[in-house]
Amino acid sequence: MAVMTRRLPLAPPRTRARSAASRLPLYLLALIAGALATLALPAAPASAHAVLASSNPSGNAVLQAAPVEVVLTFTESVRKVPDRVRVIGPDGKRVDQGDARFDGAVVTIPVEQTGAQGTYLVSYRVISADSHPVSGGFTYSVGAPSTTPSGDAVDEEGDDPVVATGTKVVRYIGYAGLVLLVGPVLVISLLWPARLSRSGPAGVIWTGMGLVTLATLAGIWLQVPYTTGGGLFDVDGSGLRNVLSSTYGTAHLIRLGLIVAIALLLRPLLRGETGRVDQILLAVLGGAAIFTWPVAGHPAASPVAAVSVVVDAVHLTSMAVWLGGLVMLIAFLLRQANTRELGAILPIWSRWAALAVGALVLAGTVQALIEVGTPGALVSTTYGQLIIAKVVLFGAVIAVASYSRRLVLRGLAPQEPRRLRRAVGVELGITVVVLGLAAVLVQTTPARTAAANEELGGPGYYTATLDSNLFKLQVDVDPARKGNNSVHLYAYDKDNKPLPVVEWTGAAALPANDVAPVDIPLLPLTPNHATGEITLPLEGDWELRFTVRISEIDQATVTATVPVK
Known part of the structure; x- marks a missing residue:
């Protein structure tokens, strides 16, 4: 005996695509709101990710004769910021001669022999191995101390707050672009029903591509004043060349080249005309592009750089696959696919999501162990506290994701897509805030470095x-x-x-x-x-x-x- 079932009429594909596309600005607005919720945290001091371990002469030393050079030794390799390493004499005039010599973590500053007695000020601003500026100063005296020198040559201003905030915003935009690019490309390549229009997902993917490109170009621009301590528009040819010649600049230039190649391969994919070889090539280029993020950040300067770079790339990829897939589910598939299609798609996606979340947790744990270092640093540093907040929010996401997975495993999701859509929406909303915390973490001194800074006694x-x-x-x-x-x-x-x-x-x-x-x-x-x-x-x-x-x-x-x- 045949059982007749009644199916609600589906909206025409073009109407459904237009409806989903009309909601796209809402999802982008949610991403922006999440960014503001996390990036509006109270401003913190400049994130110096290298520490001045020692100096010769040492701070507050009183010497009988003037030194011929001042030697600074940092905890990691540092790079030069043009005209930002200075020695100021008692009369307020500079006595450093020529350019300081940089050799890994050691900076040597030749000093002019003026014979003047009194207190000298050493002022420095350099770039640590993870592309963040490090600035500070100390005094030493010849003969007898005098008042601390001052003058126009002393760099007394801190980092520009607009530049510091803009750097975090650009990081967030880049992460959001990855989410809207990686996950949707994977879904449309392997899970997208042939009968459905690709115009809506294409809009999401090109938006992601635009955000990544914008973040890359803006990151290069902002790195110039971020490096020198200038304002938003204090960018000149010399500063730009200095940034582009660094590891940070090279990674961003490589990313721009890969973006162009990826864009050429995306066009046939979004028309449904790509082959298996093109898909493999696209995956290889995408993986190479993702590696440019850790190479230009904290992982490149960690105690185990090779491990940290790979782990961070896995972390970013897992995040982009998972969140990008959620965007595709809530914006398109749960609205446009029919029951039979969802019955085939959702179990596969559920396995992918479980693998992505597992890789995300594993990679995040390894990252935290490397960057935090000790249990005490986890609770006593800003970096550690942000890690704790991220873990708490991530736990909430996992709870919602588990509920969604149960719906899929019980076979209820294809018949009740609205319940799954609501759960996925909550899941995506929380992860938007997690994404913002990740952008703040990138600009925050790692806990291992902050702890080392305290041990060296600088802040005390x-x-x-x-x-x-x-x-x-x-x-x-x-x-x-x-x-x-x-x-x-x-x-x-x-x-x-x-x-x-x-x-x-x-x-x-x-x-x-x-x-x-x-x-x-x-x-x-x-x-x-x-x-x-x-x-x-x-x-x-x-x-x-x-x-x-x-x-x-x-x-x-x-x-x-x-x-x-």
Whole structure:
């Protein structure tokens, strides 16, 4: 006995294609909203992904004779930013001679022998191996310290906020372009029903191609002011040549060439005229293009660069396949394909999605282990906290995806595409935010580097100038952390000239923890400079009290409150 079933009439293919195409701006709007939700995070300091490990002379050193060169040693290889490595003399004029020499992680700066005594300022801005700028400075003195020099040659401005934000936005646009390009190309090559029009998917794919191209060109442009610390339009031929000659620029130029080749192969594919050989070639070119992302970013500078580059490429590919496939499902297939077609398509897509998610989780785990380094860095650094947020959101996505997969495995999705469409929509919405977090992560100092920076004591350095009725006292505490600390004292008169000191005494106390004052042994190095070592065993606001006697009867006491972490 035959069972008659009643099927709802399907809209004509052209009408359905037009309906799906009309919704395309909504999906693009969702991508933009997701970007704003994550890129509007509070601005952070410039992401320096290399750390100044040591210098010769060291910071705050007092030398009897001027050095012939200053040597900077970083934790990883660095590149030159034209005219951004400088040594400023006590009179505010530059004393560095010629170009600094770059040899991997070591930068050597020749210094002119002017014979001037006082404090010198070393100012630097270089590019780390992962294409991010690193800037900073320190002082050393010849003979006796003086006031820190200043002048037009000192690069005092930070990174331009428009450029910094624009760099994140461009990263997001590039990722969104990959999503709208890779997944849809895979679906239309292997899963698209022959009877359906390809005009709607073609619009999505060409949009993805346009976004990737735009992001690549904008990335090259923005890298110039991002490198030099200039504004959005501070781009000249010299800066552009410097960027294009770097690994970052080479990777972007290769990507542009591959985009052109891929575009030529896409035209016959979107007309349904491509063959198996063209599809294989398209896959090879697409894979090569994806590798240009990790080569120009963090993975290229990781401790295991080869592993990190491959893992990041797998991560990007899995993301683009999964999210791009979801876009095709929700925008076209679940609206246009009939029950028989969905019955054939959805089980295959479900297996693909499971493989993509599995690869995404595995690659993401390996990435996190390499970039985070230690469990402590996971919770104490911005990079680690963003990883945690990404994992939480990704867990929500997996829960929704599991629900969608159950619908497919039970055979309910072809009969009830609306339920699957809603689930896929939620899945896609959450992953849009995850994509934005990924764009922010790329511009954030990796946790392993941030932890190394803290260990080197840079962020914990304390300096202050205290006033009394007799003198000014500059107090430097390094690294202002629990444990051993070095204390340097510099005395000046009211005109900021070095002031000879007859006797130095000092003590440290932690009133909040009832720690009584402990003497700080002080050793005079020059008439106005003394140094000492002290162990601060607890965290908290330590009170450092110094009494300075400048004659038989004239003395005064000043107090510095030093936060110790």
